[in-house]
Amino acid sequence: MHANYEKLDSPQGQAKAGLSEDGYHLSQKEFDDNIYYTLGTMAAGIVHEIRNPLQSIRSTMQLVELKYKDKIEHLHQYIQPLLEELNAVNEMLTQFLHLARVESKIIDLADLTQICHRAVTLMQPQAMLYGVEIRERYLSDLPSLLCDARRIQQILINLLTNAINARKRGGKIVICLSLDTSKTKFVLRVADDGLGIGEEVLQKIFDPFFTKGCKDGVGIGLTISQQIAKEHGGILSAASKKNVGTVMTLILPLQTPINS
């Protein structure tokens, strides 16, 4: 195992690790709120304009199949892939909605350790499928956080999904939660020993719709995650080294600037 990776295998080690000094490339991009406003307006418009006709197309296709299935050979085989394509477009629209912040927020005091553990539990089947081990390292007796737990969990699911996808097979992921030295911020890290990200690509990973190497990628997982972090007064950054691995770091203030 790489020395840097060893150091990350404990909450204290992760909090202290000077990743850039260890030869990791760093990426941390913040977007102007205007870009989200524009995307949000666009997304709401697109969803409105496309969802209804999509539903009509879908119903008509199902009706055609029902009516002509005895008359046209292999009709189901023709129709089914089209319905799947429609579902994919629908999924894309749902992703747009996330980006548009159309969903309502539920702000409450939550246990960040539990949120992490729940995200890991949800991702465990996918990790097992790829033969990836997920290790959890949480500092005990951490304070509660005023947050939208579902959205924070969404960040973790996005990070874990990327970490699982970033490899051919096998390996491990360490998810680690601790406090910074001043004890005013949570430090949450998802470290993987996957393929890593080259310096040039690393500068683009938070860009909306940037995707590379992931077959079902839409390219907005990190954009959304960054946005959620920002809404909680936090910041999401990436450090990576090609063929060594990637460390995603989410810093969240103990006192989030959000109101319940």
Ligand SMILES: Nc1ncnc2c1ncn2[C@@H]1O[C@H](COP(=O)(O)OP(=O)(O)O)[C@@H](O)[C@H]1O
């Ligand atoms: N842990 C990681 N290891 C390697 N590459 C990553 C990792 N996380 C993100 N990336 C890169 O960043 C890109 C953007 O990620 P994301 O915004 O989640 O979109 P998507 O996963 O849909 O491609 C990915 O396509 C991938 O190239």
Ligand SMILES: [Mg+2]
């Ligand atoms: Mg992703």
